[in-house]
Amino acid sequence: MIFANIEYLFLLLLLIPYIVWYVMRRKKTEPTMQVSTTRMYMQAPRSWKIYLLHAPFVLRILTFVMIVLVLARPQTTDNWQNTEIEGIDIMLAVDVSTSMLAEDLKPNRIEAAKQVAAEFINGRPNDNIGLTIFAGEAFTQCPLTVDHGVLLNLFQSVSCDMVQRGMIEDGTALGMGLANAVSRLKDSKAKSKVVILLTDGVNNRGDISPLTAAEIAKQFGIRVYTIGVGTNGTAPYPMQTYAGVQYVQMPVEIDEQTMSQIAGTTNGNYFRATSNTKLKEVYREIDKLEKTKLNVKEFSKREEAYAVFALIAFLSILLEILLRNTVLKKIP
Structure with missing residues (x-):
């Protein structure tokens, strides 16, 4: 009201x-009477x-x-509001291969990627965002949606255990991951369509090469930002043995040339995240590059x-x- x-x-x-x-008036106009005692009136009934x-x-x-x-x-x-969004449709393509368990980022690469991506999602309430996960093969974990609560719940369930349990083949199919994300965006009517491709490895699986997938993205007007996750040199990797978990030093191999070519082909950018702080900076940079234009009519x-x-x-x-x-x- x-x-x-x-x-x-x-x-x-x-x-x-x-x-x-x-x-004040009540005090002045109230009638009074002086008596020796009021004890006799104490038990008198009141009207x-x-x-x-x-x-x-x-x-x-x-x-x-x-x-x-x-x-x-x-x-x-x-x-009521009639909201017209000249918006952005974003697909997050996240590598869930077992190498993402390396602990050069804390607590490990996959959890660090999930945490920073969740902050990114929360900061863009007006965008359609979806999630593709890939290892040796790829599938859509969540299609494009503005219900970010559902998206975040599905994102939190993502882990490298999916590979270890045999739900998805291990490896790194960059081309398949990108192609899956592109398939979700190709029919979008949004003025800006974006894929954020995050991986820590080299393409070694899949029927589609990364550069072919990049050309497909370009044909549909989709911009691809690529992120290479992992420190330089080697990274501690947990190995399950009979004596418990043992850590080995695993070499960090990221095909930065291919990642740069994918980004360049689609007018995107390639970023390297060697720490949790760097990964947050990468997502902040992407957030600055991709802004939503929002026109609201209120009746x-x-x-x-x-x-x-x-x-x-x-x-x-x-x-x-x-x-x-x-x-x-x-x-x-």
């Missing part, structure tokens, strides 16, 4: 001096009229308040809602008149 003439509400401040005046002595005063205040609210013109609103339908307040004011003043001329009538 809103008020068309909200300035009239300042009239309610007049109640303060009126209440003070009423209290119910005593409890109504201040009722006219309260009703008068209520009437005044209701009249002020009527003058302020309370209105109900029925607002509102207002209806006058003073009738209830006017009725309360009428009933209050009517009840005050009835009380003053019946049970609270004073004899001069």
Whole structure:
């Protein structure tokens, strides 16, 4: 509820001096009688009229308040927004091969990638975002959606255990991962279509080469940002043995040339993330490069809602008149 003439509400401040005046006047006009002791009156029954002595005063205040609210013109609103987004459709293509368990990023590459991507998703509430995961093969974990709660829940369930449990073949099929993401974007009507491809390896699986997938993306006007995850040199990798988990130093091999060619072919950029901080910086940079243009048209339908307040004011003043001329009538 809103008020068309909200300035009239300042009239309610007049109640303060009126209440003070009423209290002071009652003290001066109250009849008194001096007696030696009031003990005999302590057990005397009180008439119910005593409890109504201040009722006219309260009703008068209520009437005044209701009249002020009527003058302020309370209105109900029925607002809705017609949002037109010259938006961005984004597919995240994330490598879930077992090499993503390496712990050069903390706690490991896959968890660091999930955490930073979740922050990226939360920062873009108006975009359609989906998720493709790939290792030796690729599939869509979540299609394009504006329901980011669902997307984040599905993202959190992503892990390299999917490979270890045999749900997906191990390896790195960059071309298949990119092609899957492109297939989700090719029919999009958005003015800007983006794939963010994150991997820590070299393409060694799949029926589609990475550069072929990049050419397909280019044909559909899709820009690809590629991210290579992993430190330089070697990275600690947990190996399960009979004696428990043992760490070995695994060489970090990222095909940066191919990643750069994919990005270059589609007018995107290639980034290298060697730490958690660098990975966050990469996503911030992509966030700056891809901004949503949002046009919002707001329509509102207002209806006058003073009738209830006017009725309360009428009933209050009517009840005050009835009380003053019946049970609270004073004899001069």
